Amino acid sequence: MSENLKNFLEKTETQLIDEIGRLSKKLAVIEKEKVHLETQETSMLQRLIENILPVLGMVYQGGIKFPIANTGHFYPEIVLYYDDRRKVFYTLTKNGEIMERDFITPSDVNLMPTWVFVSHCPLELAIHNIVSAMEQYKSFVTEAEQRHERRKSFLQQLPQLKIPQT
Numbered sequence: 572m573s574e575n576l577k578n579f580l581e582k583t584e585t586q587l588i589d590e591i592g593r594l595s596k597k598l599a600v601i602e603k604e605k606v607h608l609e610t611q612e613t614s615m616l617q618r619l620i621e622n623i624l625p626v627l628g629m630v631y632q633g634g635i636k637f638p639i640a641n642t643g644h645f646y647p648e649i650v651l652y653y654d655d656r657r658k659v660f661y662t663l664t665k666n667g668e669i670m671e672r673d674f675i676t677p678s679d680v681n682l683m684p685t686w687v688f689v690s691h692c693p694l695e696l697a698i699h700n701i702v703s704a705m706e707q708y709k710s711f712v713t714e715a716e717q718r719h720e721r722r723k724s725f726l727q728q729l730p731q732l733k734i735p736q737t
Contacts, residue, residue: 612689651697
């Protein structure tokens with residue numbers, strides 16, 4: 572017989588009621604705080620989206636694709652979260668809307684209000700993914716600039732071509 576089972580069977584009715592009562596109180600505090608935290612998370616995510624909204628169109632126009640978690644797949648919008656269990660992922664559109672997309676058919680979408688998103692998805696991961704996407708865009712532009720400079724440098728060495736100096 573396991574130690575947990577033995578301890579459970581040795582408890583009196585009063586001890587069990589007291590233990591469950593303490594656990595219920597803890598759960599009630601968690602539920603009460605959860606609502607407050609979700610309100611703060613919603614506000615924080617909305618503020619972050621508003622801050623990056625002016626640049627989203629430019630980022631997406633560059634043609635960069637963002638990873639869908641560790642699936643090996645990419646999508647042309649910032650992926651905030653991937654739910655492996657449900658096989659859906661959440662993206663941030665250029666208009667600042669959060670879309671739930673089916674992994675199999677990404678065109679199947681549902682608009683998700685920010686408050687619903689934060690109640691289902693870890694905010695810390697979503698913020699990390701936004702920051703990573705912005706860093707990825709910076710790297711994307713830097714690499715494009717380097718490729719362009721190498722190409723231009725090579726072509727400028729050919730006397731038959733006239734490459735404008737910029």
